[in-house]
Amino acid sequence: MTRKALALISGGLDSMLAAALIQRQGVEVHGINFFTGFCVEGHTHAIRKRDRRREKRNNALWVAEQLGIKLHLLDVVDEYKDVVINPKHGYGANLNPCLDCKVFMVHKALAWIREHDFDFIVTGEVVGQRPMSQRKGTMPVIARESGADDLLLRPLCAQNLPPTRPEREGWIDREQLKNFHGRSRKPQMALARELGIEDYAQPAGGCCFLTDQAYSVKLRDLWDNRGRRAYELDDIMLLKVGRHIRPSAAFKLIIAREEGENNFLEGYKRQFQSIKTVSHAGPLALIEGEPLDDADLELACAITARFSQGRDADAVELRFSDREQRTRLVSVKPLDAGQIPRDWIIG
Amino acid sequence: MNDPIELDARRLFCPLPVIRLQNCIQQQPTGTRVRITATDPGSLRDIPAWCKLFGHRVLAIDEREVEFVFLVQKGEDDD
Numbered sequence: 478m479t480r481k482a483l484a485l486i487s488g489g490l491d492s493m494l495a496a497a498l499i500q501r502q503g504v505e506v507h508g509i510n511f512f513t514g515f516c517v518e519g520h521t522h523a524i525r526k527r528d529r530r531r532e533k534r535n536n537a538l539w540v541a542e543q544l545g546i547k548l549h550l551l552d553v554v555d556e557y558k559d560v561v562i563n564p565k566h567g568y569g570a571n572l573n574p575c576l577d578c579k580v581f582m583v584h585k586a587l588a589w590i591r592e593h594d595f596d597f598i599v600t601g602e603v604v605g606q607r608p609m610s611q612r613k614g615t616m617p618v619i620a621r622e623s624g625a626d627d628l629l630l631r632p633l634c635a636q637n638l639p640p641t642r643p644e645r646e647g648w649i650d651r652e653q654l655k656n657f658h659g660r661s662r663k664p665q666m667a668l669a670r671e672l673g674i675e676d677y678a679q680p681a682g683g684c685c686f687l688t689d690q691a692y693s694v695k696l697r698d699l700w701d702n703r704g705r706r707a708y709e710l711d712d713i714m715l716l717k718v719g720r721h722i723r724p725s726a727a728f729k730l731i732i733a734r735e736e737g738e739n740n741f742l743e744g745y746k747r748q749f750q751s752i753k754t755v756s757h758a759g760p761l762a763l764i765e766g767e768p769l770d771d772a773d774l775e776l777a778c779a780i781t782a783r784f785s786q787g788r789d790a791d792a793v794e795l796r797f798s799d800r801e802q803r804t805r806l807v808s809v810k811p812l813d814a815g816q817i818p819r820d821w822i823i824g
Numbered sequence: 825m826n827d828p829i830e831l832d833a834r835r836l837f838c839p840l841p842v843i844r845l846q847n848c849i850q851q852q853p854t855g856t857r858v859r860i861t862a863t864d865p866g867s868l869r870d871i872p873a874w875c876k877l878f879g880h881r882v883l884a885i886d887e888r889e890v891e892f893v894f895l896v897q898k899g900e901d902d903d
């Protein structure tokens with residue numbers, strides 16, 4: 478009887494190797510990948526005009542192609558909010574709830590294998606590799622809290638852990654699994670060579686915006702100024718785009734940095750107030766906040782004009798649009814660089 | 825032959841266009857055609873790659889200035 482395993486595929490090297498090790502033992506392996514909204518998958522390249530034609534790939538799909546396995550993609554944006562907003566085990570260095578995230582994903586994988594009659598779950602975790610989610614003490618937490626228990630197999634470090642059911646039942650040979658531990662990447666690279674894997678994405682923490690300090694600052698600012706920890710997919714996508722400047726608690730500007738970002742922000746004009754320079758080439762800026770009074774509107778325009786080609790002009794004309802697309806023209810003197818305090822600049 | 829099912833994945837970033845296609849095609853019988861319009865250039869690689877993994881056929885790709893239109897036919901093996 479051919480056993481079936483579901484491998485969590487991030488697109489990095491470790492999960493690729495883990496899946497390959499199990500596949501090599503004659504197990505039918507499928508992959509699963511979760512879209513949380515925070516995944517780093519070339520979104521900024523897809524937006525920016527100069528990068529649009531650059532060759533891109535979804536790394537999880539690419540790994541599945543290399544291994545010749547089916548990859549199931551799950552949109553978990555809504556369910557994942559609770560992980561980000563209320564992590565039981567807290568955050569890492571930034572707003573990364575890595576341990577809760579892993580518990581969540583393994584739990585989702587468990588539901589999937591039950592629904593599809595698969596036998597066990599495979600991850601690329603390595604004991605001691607990450608400070609939060611991949612410590613010896615947290616490995617059992619993930620297995621227990623996800624509900625997967627001994628159906629969760631970590632092939633890269635299995636020999637450092639108690640035997641799981643797939644090993645005890647002889648579905649796979651424990652001797653052919655690995656005993657990797659710690660932060661060194663050398664064993665993984667050696668195994669990749671052994672398995673004939675020459676091309677792989679750069680691993681270790683680079684697949685989630687929540688591990689990024691600058692991104693986390695913007696997300697925290699969003700929560701602080703809304704007075705509640707909540708977000709929608711559009712919010713977290715917009716945090717990946719433009720300059721974010723908050724002159725007051727009343728509003729934040731999201732100012733495009735180039736044409737591709739202008740085009741992207743255009744799509745949000747009906748959800749936000751916006752400003753666009755008209756007398757000079759310049760950016761589109763979205764205004765997040767309540768309707769502006771005249772003083773705040775003038776300030777928002779003066780900041781936006783600072784990033785236009787009229788930055789040194791005596792006056793720049795801009796078109797303000799409210800959410801109903803009613804417009805008015807505003808003429809301002811652009812702010813000098815020194816007139817924009819550093820603490821206004823969120824990122 | 826029935827008209828293809830139309831999917832709008834414009835302004836969605838990968839892998840969401842692929843997920844839209846996957847979720848639609850899973851519900852359909854073999855041979856069903858789906859036409860999906862995307863704007864993320866990554867879809868030019870990702871949609872054909874995903875179709876290949878599951879045995880679906882990409883019948884046509886219309887690459888326009890800012891949009892990419894894929895006509896996909898569901899294959900037999902999509903477990």
